[in-house]
Structure formats: C-alpha cells, structure tokens
Amino acid sequence: LRQKDYDYWLAGLLMPSKARRAFYAVRSFNVETASIVDSVRGNVIPGKLRVQWWRDVVHKCYTDGRSDLPQGYPVLACLADAVATHNLSRRWLDKSLDARERDLEIDQPQSMEVALSFCTRPFFVPGEYDLNYGRSLSLVLRRDF
Amino acid sequence: MVEASASFCVVIFNLSQELSKYCDDAHASMILLALECLAPAVGAAPPAAADLAAYHAGHAVGLATLLRGTAAHAANGRLYVPKDVMQRHGARVRAVLLGPEPPQDEALDAALDEHELDARRKRRKQPVSTSERKAAKAAVAELCRAAQWHLAAADAVTRGCPPPGLQRAINAQPVAGWYAESAAAASGQVVRAPWRLAFLPVARAAQYFEALEERNFNLHHADLWPSPAPIEQHRPLPFQLKVLGAAWGLASPFTV
Numbered sequence: 492l493r494q495k496d497y498d499y500w501l502a503g504l505l506m507p508s509k510a511r512r513a514f515y516a517v518r519s520f521n522v523e524t525a526s527i528v529d530s531v532r533g534n535v536i537p538g539k540l541r542v543q544w545w546r547d548v549v550h551k552c553y554t555d556g557r558s559d560l561p562q563g564y565p566v567l568a569c570l571a572d573a574v575a576t577h578n579l580s581r582r583w584l585d586k587s588l589d590a591r592e593r594d595l596e597i598d599q600p601q602s603m604e605v606a607l608s609f610c611t612r613p614f615f616v617p618g619e620y621d622l623n624y625g626r627s628l629s630l631v632l633r634r635d636f
Numbered sequence: 637m638v639e640a641s642a643s644f645c646v647v648i649f650n651l652s653q654e655l656s657k658y659c660d661d662a663h664a665s666m667i668l669l670a671l672e673c674l675a676p677a678v679g680a681a682p683p684a685a686a687d688l689a690a691y692h693a694g695h696a697v698g699l700a701t702l703l704r705g706t707a708a709h710a711a712n713g714r715l716y717v718p719k720d721v722m723q724r725h726g727a728r729v730r731a732v733l734l735g736p737e738p739p740q741d742e743a744l745d746a747a748l749d750e751h752e753l754d755a756r757r758k759r760r761k762q763p764v765s766t767s768e769r770k771a772a773k774a775a776v777a778e779l780c781r782a783a784q785w786h787l788a789a790a791d792a793v794t795r796g797c798p799p800p801g802l803q804r805a806i807n808a809q810p811v812a813g814w815y816a817e818s819a820a821a822a823s824g825q826v827v828r829a830p831w832r833l834a835f836l837p838v839a840r841a842a843q844y845f846e847a848l849e850e851r852n853f854n855l856h857h858a859d860l861w862p863s864p865a866p867i868e869q870h871r872p873l874p875f876q877l878k879v880l881g882a883a884w885g886l887a888s889p890f891t892v
Contacts, residue, residue, distance in 0.1 A: 502836035513673040583665035590661035
C-alpha cells in the first residue's frame with residue numbers, strides 16, 4: 492500500500508491503531524479493484540470476471556460463508572476482518588464495484604463507434620476523432636480565455 | 637479491424653452526471669468507509685456533516701485522479717473529460733490528449749497503404765493550433781473549477797456552514813432531492829478531530845488543482861504529470877506537512 496497509494500498510507504499512520512488496520516484493508520481493496528480497469532487493454536471480459544470475483548467474495552464476507560472464502564488472498568482476508576470488526580456498510584463496497592464495472596462497460600459502445608467510423612472513412616486518423624459538434628455554443632462560452 | 641481500433645478508442649463520459657456518479661460511487665464511498673473504520677475508535681456513528689463532506693471530497697479526489705491520469709489513460713485509449721464539457725468549449729480530443737505528438741498505432745499503420753500512411757504522417761506532424769489548445773484548456777479549467785467548488789463546499793460543510801452558492805449547486809446537481817435533505821441535516825454540525833482523519837488525503841487533490849491553475853490548466857505540464865511515476869516523489873514535503881497540520885487541527889485538508 493505504501494507504494495501504490497502513498498497518500499492514504501500516510502493518512503493511515505495518523506489514525507488510531509484500532510482504525511488503521513481496517514482503513515488499510517479498505518484502501519487495499521480500492522487499489523486492487525482500480526488496477527482491474529487499468530490492466531484492461533482492448534478485451535474487457537477478463538476485467539469483468541475479476542470484478543465479478545470481488546462481488547462474490549464481498550457477498551461471502553457479509554453472509555455466513557466466511558469459511559468458504561478463497562485462501563491465499565491477503566487483501567481479502569484483511570477486508571473480511573475489517574467487515575466483521577468494524578461493521579462496514581456493504582453498500583459502499585458494492586457501489587465502488589459498480590463504478591469499476593461501468594468504467595469497463597463504457598469502453599464498448601465507444602470502441603464500436605470508432606471501429607465503424609474507421610471502416611467507413613478511409614482517412615480516419617486516430618486522435619483526430621472530432622467532437623466539435625457544438626462550435627456555435629462554444630464561441631459564446633469561450634470569452635474567459 | 638476491431639482489434640486494431642480498440643487500442644485508440646476514446647472513452648468519454650457522455651454526461652457530467654455520469655462523471656459525478658463515478659466520483660460518488662468510486663471515491664466518496666471510500667471516504668465513507670474510512671469514516672466507518674474510525675467509528676469504533678471514536679465510539680459513535682459519523683455525523684451527517686461528515687457524510688456530506690465525503691460526497692464533496694469524493695468529487696474532488698475523483699476529478700484529480702482522472703485528470704492526473706490523463707496520459708496513462710490515453711495509452712489505454714481512454715479519456716475521462718466528459719463529452720458535454722468538451723462540446724461546450726469546442727475542445728477536440730486530439731488537443732486535450734496531445735502534449736507533444738499524436739498517438740501512434742503500429743498495427744494500424746501496417747494495415748494502411750502508402751498513400752494513406754503519408755497523409756497520416758503529415759497530419760501527425762501538424763501541431764495543435766493555438767485556438768485548439770485554448771479550447772482544451774477551457775474544458776480542463778471547467779473541471780478544475782468544479783473540483784475547487786467541491787473542495788470549498790467540503791470545507792464549509794465541515795465547519796458547519798452551508799456550501800457556497802448552495803442554491804446554484806442544487807440547480808446544477810442531479811441529486812438535488814437527497815442533497816437538500818442531507819445539507820439540512822448537516823447544517824450547524826462541525827466535523828471534529830477524529831473524523832477529520834478520514835479526509836487527510838484530500839489535501840493532495842487541493843494541491844493538484846491549485847498547481848493546475850498556476851500552470852494555466854496545462855494537463856501535460858511536467859510538474860503535473862507524474863502519473864507513471866510514484867506519487868510520493870511529487871512534492872512530498874508540502875504534502876506531508878499539510879497532512880500533519882490537518883491531523884492536528886491546525887489546517888484544513890480542503891485548502892492549500
């Protein structure tokens with residue numbers, strides 16, 4: 492956590508020791524799930540599977556299936572402890588996973604659109620994908636600069 | 637064909653609402669969890685004002701994360717500046733993404749014939765014009781101002797005051813209903829020392845937006861673009877002092 496999320500590691504040091512362990516567990520969970528989106532290139536299916544894996548294990552943390560939790564995942568073990576001792580709201584964990592999943596899904600329509608425009612326009616240049624539909628509006632709003 | 641183009645597809649949040657939802661779900665939730673982590677040590681449930689401050693702080697942290705990572709996301713074919721913000725300023729993806737030169741895609745180059753390849757090389761060399769740069773900066777500036785407003789709002793809420801320009805905010809936010817309720821519940825509450833610990837890392841976002849403004853909203857300025865580099869190398873001492881000051885109640889984590 493110190494390497495991946497220095498700011499929160501530093502903040503955790505200043506917390507009371509009771510809170511620190513749970514805080515680090517939550518932040519590690521965040522680092523793990525955020526890295527899913529960053530590691531996806533092109534194909535989103537493996538990313539979605541990993542988000543679903545987290546969804547399943549979070550569900551197990553909250554139901555009585557804690558003994559079924561997969562072994563060998565230190566972040567998961569810490570998170571399960573934090574959930575048990577600190578009464579964390581499941582809603583926030585789920586919302587965070589929802590956000591990661593939407594982040595993965597948002598890829599698809601856009602890539603299709605770009606793929607289509609690539610097929611139909613012979614001179615399509617990546618990076619020149621023009622979004623300048625609202626020029627007349629923008630002229631009014633540009634006066635600050 | 638799809639394989640080749642997937643590498644440069646541009647991901648844009650279609651609406652600012654989507655961006656707001658992302659910030660709320662991904663970042664504000666984490667601050668709320670941090671508050672819950674502190675609850676047993678304090679021996680009470682977090683106050684309503686802390687929950688509302690988490691909402692605002694989550695927006696600031698989310699925007700800082702997305703803007704700071706622009707270059708890293710671009711390598712993945714993603715851009716998180718919302719489409720409506722770009723359109724409002726007439727900004728083009730190319731101008732926001734480009735620092736030095738357009739992205740290259742070797743797989744795509746190989747698929748093109750000589751004539752097209754020449755045309756593309758020429759366009760790649762074209763510098764982004766001054767007006768394009770201005771439009772891109774204006775779009776970034778809008779996000780930066782939004783984040784700074786959220787920081788100011790979080791600061792005000794933790795002091796027990798209503799956020800600045802509350803009515804305007806309620807008009808602009810899609811969550812007006814619940815927002816008005818929680819603002820009413822939070823008014824007059826001051827978020828005290830142990831709860832403030834959950835907000836310490838927000839100081840990084842405050843510093844980032846201050847620096848972004850100083851550098852004229854240029855996302856690609858060397859001082860602002862450490863996203864491939866580890867963050868602790870980025871101005872460590874001011875941040876450490878700030879965090880310590882905020883932990884001891886000497887300073888607010890939401891201001892620079």
